[in-house]
Amino acid sequence: MSAFTAHLDHLCIESANPQALAAFYGQAMQMQVLPQADDSYACEGRERRMVFCSGTAKALRYFAWNLPSPEALEATRNNVVAAGLDIAASPSPFFDDTAFAVRDPDGNLLVLGHDPADRTTRKGLPARLQHHAFGTTHIQPMLDFYTGVLGMTVSDNVYADDGSLRSSFLRAGTEHHILAIFVAPQCSFDHHCYEAGEWNLIRDWADLLSEQDILLDWGPGRHGPGNNLFFMIRDPDTNWLEISAELELCDASRPTGSWQHREKTLNSWGKAYLRS
Numbered sequence: 078m079s080a081f082t083a084h085l086d087h088l089c090i091e092s093a094n095p096q097a098l099a100a101f102y103g104q105a106m107q108m109q110v111l112p113q114a115d116d117s118y119a120c121e122g123r124e125r126r127m128v129f130c131s132g133t134a135k136a137l138r139y140f141a142w143n144l145p146s147p148e149a150l151e152a153t154r155n156n157v158v159a160a161g162l163d164i165a166a167s168p169s170p171f172f173d174d175t176a177f178a179v180r181d182p183d184g185n186l187l188v189l190g191h192d193p194a195d196r197t198t199r200k201g202l203p204a205r206l207q208h209h210a211f212g213t214t215h216i217q218p219m220l221d222f223y224t225g226v227l228g229m230t231v232s233d234n235v236y237a238d239d240g241s242l243r244s245s246f247l248r249a250g251t252e253h254h255i256l257a258i259f260v261a262p263q264c265s266f267d268h269h270c271y272e273a274g275e276w277n278l279i280r281d282w283a284d285l286l287s288e289q290d291i292l293l294d295w296g297p298g299r300h301g302p303g304n305n306l307f308f309m310i311r312d313p314d315t316n317w318l319e320i321s322a323e324l325e326l327c328d329a330s331r332p333t334g335s336w337q338h339r340e341k342t343l344n345s346w347g348k349a350y351l352r353s
Contacts, residue, residue, distance in 0.1 A: 236336070
């Protein structure tokens with residue numbers, strides 16, 4: 078467990094052609110595309126929803142975490158205010174007006190809200206929107222914010238041979254991570270992931286995507302941190318989209334793990350993409 082509990086609810090990704098990008102996700106990820114009044118496009122499916130808006134391709138406009146109760150949301154707001162950080166209005170089309178937003182040290186906009194709606198009954202293959210990752214040039218201030226201000230827990234760290242920290246995987250509940258942070262040449266949106274649940278669904282998703290001539294870009298493989306099975310594809314803007322299964326579950330007594338910065342840490346089965 079983690080003292081702070083939340084799950085990834087949705088992302089808003091920028092694109093020069095948000096309509097086309099939304100159409101891709103609608104088809105590939107079995108989501109309904111819903112045009113919005115501000116010319117953005119919301120997509121909703123089985124435990125997954127996204128927003129696509131006009132802007133710079135491969136940029137993340139904001140990401141939204143769903144907290145378990147109104148009380149938890151208010152407590153988190155109080156912690157953010159106590160840390161001296163500015164509160165902004167939520168831009169989310171999915172959350173109500175109790176939601177709020179705050180920027181992390183890299184300027185990423187985090188939206189926090191509470192929505193108890195059950196979306197497990199929608200049609201489509203299981204694949205719950207589960208985590209995303211950032212590249213950063215300043216990993217320690219980012220960790221200080223997510224652990225110190227919000228109360229997340231570090232499940233695993235990855236270290237270079239010289240002892241420098243290269244990446245961290247943070248949880249907000251029992252799942253190994255809902256956020257990964259990598260040291261990179263520049264601050265950037267790295268990827269986002271959908272948790273299918275079990276290995277046979279990795280097969281089913283790969284088959285479904287193959288029917289649409291969407292080829293795997295990386296995998297199948299198994300990550301070290303999180304021990305999850307995975308593959309990745311690219312969307313039309315070349316954003317990485319991951320399908321995962323069997324992500325490790327952690328209890329409060331789990332110590333923070335330590336890994337070596339090498340290909341086998343990111344993929345114990347074969348080739349991997351090292352961010353730096």
